[in-house]
Amino acid sequence: MIDPRIVTELERIVGKKRVLTASEELAVYAYDGTWYEERPDVVVNPMSAQEVSSILQLAVRERIPVVPRGAGTGLAGGSVAVQGGIALNMAPMNRILEVDTVNAVAVAQPGVVTQHLQEAVERRSLFYPPDPASLKQCTIGGNVAMNAGGPRGLKYGVTMDYVLGLEVVVPNGDILRLGGKSIKNVTGYSLTQLFVGSEGTLGVITGVTVKLLPLPRARGVALAVFPEMARAANIVTVILGAGIVPSTIEIMDNTTIKCIEAYVHQGLPTDVEALILAEVDGDEAAVRAQLDEVVHICMANGARSVNKATTTAAMEELWLARRSVSPSLARMRPNKLGEDISVPRAAIVPMVERVHQIARRNQLTIALFGHISDGNLHPNILFDRRDPADMERVKKAAEEIFVAATSLGGTLSGEHGIGLLKREFLPFDLSPQVIDAMRQVKLAFDPHNILNPGKVFPTGEGGLPIPRS
Amino acid sequence: MNEEIPLRAEGRRERDTEYENILKCIRCGVCLPVCPTYEESTRESESPRGRVALVKGLFEGTLQITPNLERLLYICLDCRACQTVCPTGVRIGELVIAGRVKIEEEKTKQPLLRKALRTAVFDWALADHSNLELAMVPARLYQLLGLQSFVRTTGILKPLGKLDLMERFMPRLPARSLRQEIEEVTPAKGDKKYRVGFFLGCVMSTVFADASRATLNVLTRNGCEVFMPKQIRCCGAPLFSEGEHERPKAMARKNIDLFLSADVDVIVTDCAACGAELKLYGELFDGDPEYAGKASAFSAKVLDVSEFLAHLLETNPLNTRLEKTVTYHEPCHLAHAQGVSKAPRRLMEALPGVKLVEMSRSNWCCGSAGTYTFSHTEYSMSFLDAKIASAVATGADAIVSGNPGCVLQLLYGLERHNAKMPVLYFSQLVEEAYNAVPASARVEQGVAAGPQGSATGKGAGSGGIR
Numbered sequence: 001m002i003d004p005r006i007v008t009e010l011e012r013i014v015g016k017k018r019v020l021t022a023s024e025e026l027a028v029y030a031y032d033g034t035w036y037e038e039r040p041d042v043v044v045n046p047m048s049a050q051e052v053s054s055i056l057q058l059a060v061r062e063r064i065p066v067v068p069r070g071a072g073t074g075l076a077g078g079s080v081a082v083q084g085g086i087a088l089n090m091a092p093m094n095r096i097l098e099v100d101t102v103n104a105v106a107v108a109q110p111g112v113v114t115q116h117l118q119e120a121v122e123r124r125s126l127f128y129p130p131d132p133a134s135l136k137q138c139t140i141g142g143n144v145a146m147n148a149g150g151p152r153g154l155k156y157g158v159t160m161d162y163v164l165g166l167e168v169v170v171p172n173g174d175i176l177r178l179g180g181k182s183i184k185n186v187t188g189y190s191l192t193q194l195f196v197g198s199e200g201t202l203g204v205i206t207g208v209t210v211k212l213l214p215l216p217r218a219r220g221v222a223l224a225v226f227p228e229m230a231r232a233a234n235i236v237t238v239i240l241g242a243g244i245v246p247s248t249i250e251i252m253d254n255t256t257i258k259c260i261e262a263y264v265h266q267g268l269p270t271d272v273e274a275l276i277l278a279e280v281d282g283d284e285a286a287v288r289a290q291l292d293e294v295v296h297i298c299m300a301n302g303a304r305s306v307n308k309a310t311t312t313a314a315m316e317e318l319w320l321a322r323r324s325v326s327p328s329l330a331r332m333r334p335n336k337l338g339e340d341i342s343v344p345r346a347a348i349v350p351m352v353e354r355v356h357q358i359a360r361r362n363q364l365t366i367a368l369f370g371h372i373s374d375g376n377l378h379p380n381i382l383f384d385r386r387d388p389a390d391m392e393r394v395k396k397a398a399e400e401i402f403v404a405a406t407s408l409g410g411t412l413s414g415e416h417g418i419g420l421l422k423r424e425f426l427p428f429d430l431s432p433q434v435i436d437a438m439r440q441v442k443l444a445f446d447p448h449n450i451l452n453p454g455k456v457f458p459t460g461e462g463g464l465p466i467p468r469s
Numbered sequence: 470m471n472e473e474i475p476l477r478a479e480g481r482r483e484r485d486t487e488y489e490n491i492l493k494c495i496r497c498g499v500c501l502p503v504c505p506t507y508e509e510s511t512r513e514s515e516s517p518r519g520r521v522a523l524v525k526g527l528f529e530g531t532l533q534i535t536p537n538l539e540r541l542l543y544i545c546l547d548c549r550a551c552q553t554v555c556p557t558g559v560r561i562g563e564l565v566i567a568g569r570v571k572i573e574e575e576k577t578k579q580p581l582l583r584k585a586l587r588t589a590v591f592d593w594a595l596a597d598h599s600n601l602e603l604a605m606v607p608a609r610l611y612q613l614l615g616l617q618s619f620v621r622t623t624g625i626l627k628p629l630g631k632l633d634l635m636e637r638f639m640p641r642l643p644a645r646s647l648r649q650e651i652e653e654v655t656p657a658k659g660d661k662k663y664r665v666g667f668f669l670g671c672v673m674s675t676v677f678a679d680a681s682r683a684t685l686n687v688l689t690r691n692g693c694e695v696f697m698p699k700q701i702r703c704c705g706a707p708l709f710s711e712g713e714h715e716r717p718k719a720m721a722r723k724n725i726d727l728f729l730s731a732d733v734d735v736i737v738t739d740c741a742a743c744g745a746e747l748k749l750y751g752e753l754f755d756g757d758p759e760y761a762g763k764a765s766a767f768s769a770k771v772l773d774v775s776e777f778l779a780h781l782l783e784t785n786p787l788n789t790r791l792e793k794t795v796t797y798h799e800p801c802h803l804a805h806a807q808g809v810s811k812a813p814r815r816l817m818e819a820l821p822g823v824k825l826v827e828m829s830r831s832n833w834c835c836g837s838a839g840t841y842t843f844s845h846t847e848y849s850m851s852f853l854d855a856k857i858a859s860a861v862a863t864g865a866d867a868i869v870s871g872n873p874g875c876v877l878q879l880l881y882g883l884e885r886h887n888a889k890m891p892v893l894y895f896s897q898l899v900e901e902a903y904n905a906v907p908a909s910a911r912v913e914q915g916v917a918a919g920p921q922g923s924a925t926g927k928g929a930g931s932g933g934i935r
Contacts, residue, residue: 020514022535023526023532023533023535024532024537024541025514025537027532028513028514028516028518028519028522030522031496031522033497034496071501072496073496073497073498092511094511111511113502134497134498134499136502137497137501137502138498326497326556327556327557330495330556330557331557331558334492
């Protein structure tokens with residue numbers, strides 16, 4: 001229970017209606033997109049940077065944890081209030097403040113839903129490319145805090161490649177206005193980039209300025225069937241080697257294909273080792289030429305067949321398999337643990353092999369799919385949380401996947417972030433000196449460790465944190 | 470049957486217990502952007518994902534029943550848009566109802582007036598169709614239901630302030646209900662192809678008798694012998710959504726017996742809310758030693774009128790042409806509860822000359838949602854205003870829909886915005902198409918009638934509701 005005196009103070013800052021303490025209100029801010037659940041002591045809905053500043057000053061004075069959250073769709077447990085305290089709900093700050101067509105930038109409050117931002121700029125023929133799978137419901141503030149990625153990573157990069165400016169409130173109450181609309185900016189340290197991917201541990205994002213591109217005029221999609229995984233995994237190198245940079249190349253392995261087919265009944269071939277989905281974009285003529293070339297390359301490099309499409313309806317049909325991955329997997333077993341390791345291109349083939357070995361060794365079903373063009377793979381372990389033996393195997397397999405990725409020169413997380421889920425594995429990837437340097441940065445901004453405590457840094461408890469229930 | 474009817478083409482469901490279903494929520498948040506109340510409030514407790522967590526807390530005992538929890542569960546429109554998009558098959562709307570059932574069960578103290586109204590509405594008016602018609606004389610069904618719901622949510626005196634809204638909301642009622650008027654069996658016109666059970670819902674029979682008469686006409690014109698049992702009971706939907714359980718099940722048993730004993734090929738309803746409930750009878754009696762099989766057999770025969778008419782008109786196309794632009798408002802009870810979204814569009818496309826112009830967010834709730842208009846007026850009006858704006862923006866000649874709750878709400882909204890657009894039920898549009906110019910004579914008549922050629926179809930009996 002939080003001290004009623006503090007609740008009263010919070011109410012004075014943001015108004016009575018925007019402070020929630022009833023258990024049924026706390027219960028719905030206890031989770032994100034993972035299985036973790038911990039109720040905050042109070043939910044506060046600020047509507048301005050000034051209000052956030054006052055809240056943080058109060059929290060520092062009273063040493064209360066503050067956990068910022070957007071839509072609560074994260075996949076790392078990043079916005080779960082593991083130590084209770086204040087859940088700072090940024091979702092109601094959801095106005096797009098400006099779409100500046102001359103400078104090709106947009107300015108938004110953190111609670112703006114990513115797709116709303118995309119639609120708003122696309123109406124002006126501009127393009128905000130980062131496309132996390134949750135873009136219909138996640139927020140731009142959350143995207144910045146976690147440095148979210150998506151399938152378009154290879155050609156268009158991730159959230160950090162678009163953030164030109166931020167408004168951030170730090171624990172001492174200062175409101176920092178960083179960067180701006182200039183494309184080039186090397187004045188001082190790039191604090192803007194420091195806050196991108198800081199997972200709510202350094203400051204609270206209250207405003208975002210992103211750069212925009214011209215909206216591509218056309219798109220084209222190819223879906224290729226590969227009997228052999230090794231040749232499918234190698235196709236990225238061949239396509240890029242031919243001078244084509246697709247906006248997306250996705251892979252689905254045999255386990256994934258079988259799961260999709262069991263759910264969608266689309267007539268996918270379940271006897272093959274992989275499907276490759278490639279999308280190209282640009283001017284119409286270029287798209288047509290590139291798409292033909294992609295088809296040709298796939299056929300010459302191990303594909304059994306390739307379908308292509310350039311109309312919206314036909315493209316959606318080809319995308320259906322990929323878009324159905326998550327729901328299909330969710331229906332196979334009660335729970336799934338979706339990892340997002342990222343490896344250099346040359347390590348894709350061995351990484352895929354390792355994941356399959358780990359699945360066999362631990363007698364687990366692991367579906368492998370993901371953004372193969374940038375080496376960001378999603379091994380999804382399927383299991384039943386209520387089965388303790390299952391849980392032990394899951395813990396072990398998760399750890400083995402991290403070891404495999406880092407030993408191949410890759411990294412723990414390509415786009416979900418570390419949060420709670422992967423904090424204990426940080427030393428697999430980063431040297432003690434690097435972790436220490438990060439701790440120094442954290443101390444500089446948040447000396448009392450009130451912002452999102454228990455995230456990113458290892459606690460020494462070891463392994464994958466397993467929730468109580 | 471001489472042609473196979475494609476039963477349950479859309480909207481297949483999985484079966485599991487309520488608690489198993491709760492555990493399927495992976496909290497991805499895909500439901501957030503389709504939820505009208507979440508869009509309005511940006512409060513997680515007013516979102517589908519939040520509601521699953523609330524019901525989970527109730528089931529697991531980690532949340533106690535409080536006035537606020539009750540309020541939160543009743544804010545849900547039960548539009549089930551979330552169920553349509555849920556990737557893991559969580560039946561969120563139904564879980565909310567399960568939560569309400571729990572609340573109603575565990576409530577020991579019920580205010581006296583509320584209890585009396587419950588008895589009046591549920592035991593007397595809805596239990597027997599002829600009582601319902603009696604009830605319509607002094608009080609009118611919707612007012613009765615609305616008042617009942619008000620007493621529940623706001624106490625006793627407050628509803629008096631909204632009587633005015635209710636009064637303006639109600640259209641003028643026909644003198645006689647359709648059920649009193651028609652025979653139990655209406656013969657097919659021409660060769661009999663099907664024996665159709667017509668589930669004539671309470672509100673359709675009393676408030677929208679003209680629309681259901683159109684359904685009867687269109688069915689018989691298509692070679693259907695129509696059976697409409699006089700002993701028909703309420704489908705049970707209004708009672709279930711108020712957290713009742715045993716009383717509506719008794720009504721369901723009666724309906725099952727009535728239609729199964731009549732040996733019909735298919736059971737058609739022109740009320741999407743009834744259809745949604747009737748299709749659930751099979752699940753409702755899951756494991757019931759006597760009724761499990763019967764209920765499943767009953768539910769398997771149920772089709773919305775749009776599904777059946779799409780089938781009939783695709784196999785026997787019309788030879789008339791109706792020049793009319795329409796836009797379609799998808800009833801939640803059809804699109805989300807029944808998962809039927811394509812059939813109504815196929816039906817409209819099967820009518821020569823009819824052009825469907827899609828409104829934005831056609832499958833978003835209009836804010837009617839049973840008695841939501843009266844219980845949550847502010848939200849309801851906000852959803853309604855958005856709906857009317859998207860309908861008007863299409864420039865269509867009429868709105869087509871298929872649920873009495875929606876139609877009442879749309880009519881009220883059109884009046885509120887001073888917009889002159891008729892609202893048609895599927896059958897009314899089809900009947901209008903039947904009465905339109907024969908396709909062969911179209912060229913001559915089209916010239917005579919000028920650009921307003923569609924006027925020919927009007928005044929032929931069915932027409933719009935206003």
